[in-house]
Amino acid sequence: MELEVRHLRVLCAIAEAGSLTRAAAALSMTQPGLSTQLRRIETMLGGVLFDRSRSGATPTDFGELVLARAHAVLPGIDALLADTAGAARRLAPPDRVRVGSVGAPLLGHLLLAVRTFLPTAEVTSRCHHSPVTLLDDLTAGRLEAAVLGDHPEQVLPPRDGVILTPLVTEPVFALLPSTHPLAGQEAVRLTELADHDWAMPRHDGDRTREYWSSVCALTGRRPSAPHEAEGRQLIELVRAGLAVSLCQATFAQTPGVTIRPLAGNPLWYRHVLAWHRDGPLAAHGDRIVRAVAAGYLDTCAASAVYSDWRRRHPDAALVSPAGPRERIDHEEPPDPRG
Numbered sequence: 001m002e003l004e005v006r007h008l009r010v011l012c013a014i015a016e017a018g019s020l021t022r023a024a025a026a027l028s029m030t031q032p033g034l035s036t037q038l039r040r041i042e043t044m045l046g047g048v049l050f051d052r053s054r055s056g057a058t059p060t061d062f063g064e065l066v067l068a069r070a071h072a073v074l075p076g077i078d079a080l081l082a083d084t085a086g087a088a089r090r091l092a093p094p095d096r097v098r099v100g101s102v103g104a105p106l107l108g109h110l111l112l113a114v115r116t117f118l119p120t121a122e123v124t125s126r127c128h129h130s131p132v133t134l135l136d137d138l139t140a141g142r143l144e145a146a147v148l149g150d151h152p153e154q155v156l157p158p159r160d161g162v163i164l165t166p167l168v169t170e171p172v173f174a175l176l177p178s179t180h181p182l183a184g185q186e187a188v189r190l191t192e193l194a195d196h197d198w199a200m201p202r203h204d205g206d207r208t209r210e211y212w213s214s215v216c217a218l219t220g221r222r223p224s225a226p227h228e229a230e231g232r233q234l235i236e237l238v239r240a241g242l243a244v245s246l247c248q249a250t251f252a253q254t255p256g257v258t259i260r261p262l263a264g265n266p267l268w269y270r271h272v273l274a275w276h277r278d279g280p281l282a283a284h285g286d287r288i289v290r291a292v293a294a295g296y297l298d299t300c301a302a303s304a305v306y307s308d309w310r311r312r313h314p315d316a317a318l319v320s321p322a323g324p325r326e327r328i329d330h331e332e333p334p335d336p337r338g
Contacts, residue, residue: 005077006132007041008070011049014038015067019056028155032217033210081140097280099125100134101147103231104271105250106167109295110147116291117284129201129230131156131272138162138274145275151211152268163282165273165289168296168319171309172267174260175238175247182244183258190266194221199243201230212246215267249306249317250299259305265316271296293319 010027014034017023024034042049049063059067097114101107107125114123128134131148138146139159148164150156156164174188180196182188194216200209209225216223227234227243237243239256248269251259273289275281281288296319300306310317 003041003044005074007037007044008074010034010037011041011063011067012070012074014050014057015059015063018058020052023057028153028157029207030153030210030214032214033154033207036210036213081136084140095121095280097121097123097144098142099123099145099147100137100143101125101127102129102131102134102149103127104147104149104248105299106147106271106273106292106296109292109299110145110273110288112295113288113291114145114281117287118280121280135159135162135274138276141276144279145273145281148272148274150270150272151207153214154207154211155270156272161277163275163277163285165285166320167271167273167289167293168317169268169270170249170306170317171261171265172246172269173249173251173305174262175235175245175251176258176260177238177241177244178256178258179241180244180258183260185260187261187263189263190216191219191221193244193262194219194223196223196244197227197242198223198225199227199229199234199237199245200225201234202228212267219266249309250296250303253303253305259303261305261309265313289320 010023013027014020014023017026020034020038021031024031027034029037038049045062045066047062048060049066050057050059095118097118099107099110099114101110107127111123111125114121131146131150134143134146134148135156137143139162148156158164174182174193176183176188182192200212202209213222227237229237234245235254235257238245239254246262246267247259253259273292275285275288300310
């Protein structure tokens with residue numbers, strides 16, 4: 001893990017709020033998640049940054065040194081980002097659309113929509129595990145649009161000039177070896193899953209692991225996660241019977257692994273489309289959302305497990321805005337605690 005600008009912003013937010021609880025609320029994070037991130041930053045820098053007590057968080061002498069440097073550095077970085085964002089938008093060819101995406105089923109649908117409504121545009125794409133990094137690139141003019149995602153209590157922060165459009169909030173499902181004893185159940189309890197070794201994504205960047213761990217902690221169980229992996233490597237660990245994990249509801253069925261809903265739907269994931277207010281997609285935003293929503297519903301139909309879940313939960317996971325019951329929900333995702 002290397003020190004990043006966002007880590008300095010986290011430290012400044014804690015110092016300004018005077019407590020981890022208030023800072024977590026300001027950063028749209030959970031308090032346990034912020035505590036974990038602070039410990040990682042302290043380990044990386046080599047010293048304790050804040051004295052924590054019931055009355056709040058007070059910078060140590062070492063923390064004061066780090067905060068002084070952060071306050072000296074961040075204004076210059078903010079000015080650089082603002083200047084380069086404006087320059088990038090002015091210099092970018094009007095017929096270029098650069099799209100970023102996290103690992104989600106919406107990228108192909110978004111690219112097809114862009115080609116439909118901007119047929120002469122040069123369209124490129126790139127993927128990244130962190131939605132915050134992609135949002136930074138969108139804000140700075142390095143992207144024109146992005147497929148993002150977030151979780152309850154970890155909603156993406158608003159950015160000047162960026163339109164964030166939630167498409168759907170869907171449940172998170174269990175990912176199991178096909179030979180696993182729990183694979184024969186219609187739904188899996190999170191407490192049952194916590195009894196087995198997990199494969200989880202890495203801590204840094206995407207906050208998925210932090211969210212999974214915080215919800216598991218609400219059940220009083222903290223799963224053992226000896227394997228840190230993402231994408232194909234995570235699937236192979238599950239297929240080999242070495243671990244269980246979690247996945248998006250639209251995860252494509254793969255030989256050797258089984259997808260099952262979680263009983264009570266304790267975990268959720270929200271898909272978000274984003275584009276710049278002054279970018280080439282702004283004039284086509286509503287039509288693009290409708291096209292991507294229709295594509296998402298096609299993806300749902302291709303997943304037997306998720307299709308069955310949607311039939312049994314007709315008032316959940318409403319998609320924007322393709323039909324009488326499909327709408328944009330600008331509220332926060334469902335609270336996993338009910």
